Amino acid sequence: MPQLYSMFMKYSTSVVSDDGEIAFEFSKGVGRFPDRPTDSELQAINDFVQKTGRPEEHPDVCLARPDLGMEHVIVRSLDVPLEKRGTDHMAWCSVCGTWKFGEGRLVWCVGDGGLRTFGHDCSARLLGDDRWRAMNDEYTQREAAKDAENYLMTSLLTLDDHAKSLETLELLARQLEDAHKVLFTALPSLANTLQRLDGKLEVTEERKANTPAGFRSGGQSSNFTTVLVGQLVGRKFLQKTFKPSSKIRQAALDLRITKINNETARVVAEDWILEFLIRHSEAELIEQARRVRAAIRKAESVKAFIHDAAKFCTAHNYEAIQRWALHPDSPVSSSFRLTSKGLSVREYGEVGSVLPYLQQTTEGQ
Numbered sequence: 286m287p288q289l290y291s292m293f294m295k296y297s298t299s300v301v302s303d304d305g306e307i308a309f310e311f312s313k314g315v316g317r318f319p320d321r322p323t324d325s326e327l328q329a330i331n332d333f334v335q336k337t338g339r340p341e342e343h344p345d346v347c348l349a350r351p352d353l354g355m356e357h358v359i360v361r362s363l364d365v366p367l368e369k370r371g372t373d374h375m376a377w378c379s380v381c382g383t384w385k386f387g388e389g390r391l392v393w394c395v396g397d398g399g400l401r402t403f404g405h406d407c408s409a410r411l412l413g414d415d416r417w418r419a420m421n422d423e424y425t426q427r428e429a430a431k432d433a434e435n436y437l438m439t440s441l442l443t444l445d446d447h448a449k450s451l452e453t454l455e456l457l458a459r460q461l462e463d464a465h466k467v468l469f470t471a472l473p474s475l476a477n478t479l480q481r482l483d484g485k486l487e488v489t490e491e492r493k494a495n496t497p498a499g500f501r502s503g504g505q506s507s508n509f510t511t512v513l514v515g516q517l518v519g520r521k522f523l524q525k526t527f528k529p530s531s532k533i534r535q536a537a538l539d540l541r542i543t544k545i546n547n548e549t550a551r552v553v554a555e556d557w558i559l560e561f562l563i564r565h566s567e568a569e570l571i572e573q574a575r576r577v578r579a580a581i582r583k584a585e586s587v588k589a590f591i592h593d594a595a596k597f598c599t600a601h602n603y604e605a606i607q608r609w610a611l612h613p614d615s616p617v618s619s620s621f622r623l624t625s626k627g628l629s630v631r632e633y634g635e636v637g638s639v640l641p642y643l644q645q646t647t648e649g650q
């Protein structure tokens with residue numbers, strides 16, 4: 286193994302044993318981390334490994350076999366791109382002291398300050414399944430808490446914006462609810478027809494054609510063609526249960542996790558997280574991040590719902606409905622009149638009503 290010798294030259298204090306073999310004392314890296322390595326130190330090591338495929342050549346990586354009686358902490362998962370190593374296929378696995386590391390963990394020893402590569406299989410064997418699993422669980426939890434913290438750092442400052450933009454939509458939601466009521470209570474059969482058509486305003490036209498010359502039966506034959514007269518937008522408006530304003534209120538309530546607003550300095554978000562961690566566990570921080578994420582998703586989905594529903598009460602749709610109703614083969618016998626305020630509908634000569642025309646005030650929000 287040629288790399289053994291170069292490592293020996295670079296890092297080790299060595300002795301030559303009686304039989305002429307080089308004996309190693311892999312003192313490199315021991316004691317280098319009296320404190321747990323920082324994320325940026327670990328990132329630098331990972332960058333080096335991803336570039337070279339050689340964790341054992343990084344000066345911070347310790348090669349000595351560990352005293353497994355000491356406390357060990359997994360600090361990072363490590364995946365070595367072995368193809369970058371050329372002919373010497375595997376990296377150094379400290380826990381067993383052989384060249385068999387490909388993927389595993391960087392493990393920090395609290396006792397001697399060394400940072401080592403531990404392969405999965407060797408670790409499970411030498412540390413015992415239970416201890417290795419507990420170390421991995423602790424690591425996974427810590428990483429998730431770190432992610433939660435990073436997520437909260439940025440998202441806490443946006444909650445207020447989300448809540449405010451929901452508030453501006455509440456008036457629009459109420460207008461839509463009124464319009465919905467008009468359509469579904471005053472003109473139920475039209476509403477149901479539109480709902481059933483799911484936005485496709487189609488009519489079936491009957492075209493009569495003469496039998497081509499040379500065919501026996503005389504007269505005319507019918508040919509039915511389905512024609513799409515218009516395509517409605519804003520189909521969320523046609524949902525039977527339509528209560529966007531209560532959805533908005535609930536979504537806004539869910540966002541009231543903190544009182545932090547977007548003008549508050551970032552340091553306040555930091556303080557909030559720190560204070561949270563004083564009273565709660567890492568697991569609860571992870572849960573808190575999950576709740577914030579869910580609240581933001583819900584706010585976004587409510588906004589999207591209203592933006593979609595609002596498109597129903599627009600000139601585009603009224604013109605399409607009108608074109609459809611005026612078609613001689615239309616399935617509904619209604620009369621429509623588009624005014625500056627909205628759509629006047631007369632259905633079966635019984636009910637006259639107006640759906641308000643909404644300006645598209647929600648665009649770009």
Ligand SMILES: [Zn+2]
Pocket residue numbers: 378379380381382383385386404407408
């Ligand atoms: Zn090993």
